[in-house]
Amino acid sequence: ILNVEQSPQSLHVQEGDSTNFTCSFPSSNFYALHWYRWETAKSPEALFVMTLNGDEKKKGRISATLNTKEGYSYLYIKGSQPEDSATYLCARNTGNQFYFGTGTSLTVIP
Amino acid sequence: NAGVTQTPKFQVLKTGQSMTLQCAQDMNHEYMSWYRQDPGMGLRLIHYSVGAGITDQGEVPNGYNVSRSTTEDFPLRLLSAAPSQTSVYFCASSYVTGTGNYGYTFGSGTRLTVV
Numbered sequence: 001i002l003n004v005e006q007s008p009q010s011l012h013v014q015e016g017d018s019t020n021f022t023c024s025f026p027s028s029n030f031y032a033l034h035w036y037r038w039e040t041a042k043s044p045e046a047l048f049v050m051t052l053n054g055d056e057k058k059k060g061r062i063s064a065t066l067n068t069k070e071g072y073s074y075l076y077i078k079g080s081q082p083e084d085s086a087t088y089l090c091a092r093n094t095g096n097q098f099y100f101g102t103g104t105s106l107t108v109i110p
Numbered sequence: 111n112a113g114v115t116q117t118p119k120f121q122v123l124k125t126g127q128s129m130t131l132q133c134a135q136d137m138n139h140e141y142m143s144w145y146r147q148d149p150g151m152g153l154r155l156i157h158y159s160v161g162a163g164i165t166d167q168g169e170v171p172n173g174y175n176v177s178r179s180t181t182e183d184f185p186l187r188l189l190s191a192a193p194s195q196t197s198v199y200f201c202a203s204s205y206v207t208g209t210g211n212y213g214y215t216f217g218s219g220t221r222l223t224v225v
Binding site for chain 1: 141143145150151152153154155158160166168169200212213214215216217218219
């Protein structure tokens with residue numbers, strides 16, 4: 001099993017705060033790293049797909065970085081809003097198989 | 111454009127019963143997969159397919175069968191349901207992901223309870 005680990009498991013922040021969380025993964029046999037946003041009672045939605053060491057992706061107030069050599073990715077949210085409350089999943093792709101972390105549950109308090 | 115459609119949304123089975131979870135996509139995605147999601151665990155891959163006629167096992171395939179006769183459909187069969195198969199099941203699809211360059215589109219999930 002090629003473990004993907006996410007930290008912290010859960011996070012509560014005040015509206016307007018910036019925050020970040022971590023996805024760690026084995027650096028061998030790396031193809032791609034995905035981030036998903038999963039709102040309660042909905043399905044996961046793809047945020048970013050990153051493949052190259054040093055990749056940085058941005059969508060609005062959310063951005064992500066990738067370090068394949070040391071096996072980690074950071075997800076940043078700038079100026080958190082209540083609608084950012086969700087579970088953020090990362091997944092490592094090793095070819096045709098994805099291995100998901102257990103997610104970071106973010107709650108933004110108004 | 112419906113995306114990925116899963117049916118049913120909820121199902122209760124008795125131990126030993128069989129059933130098929132349906133998954134269909136209309137995006138012409140070659141890659142389709144089934145995951146189960148259990149408390150405290152990440153999404154775990156059950157089976158996947160890289161195209162019609164091709165299927166392969168994922169991380170937790172025991173107790174499940176799949177087939178892929180068309181690009182659009184990827185049903186998951188439970189041959190003899192067990193309480194350990196109580197879970198939420200997600201179907202997901204994407205373009206062929208040999209390099210992992212494409213994100214998944216997920217279905218809305220099927221909540222299965224085996225009593």
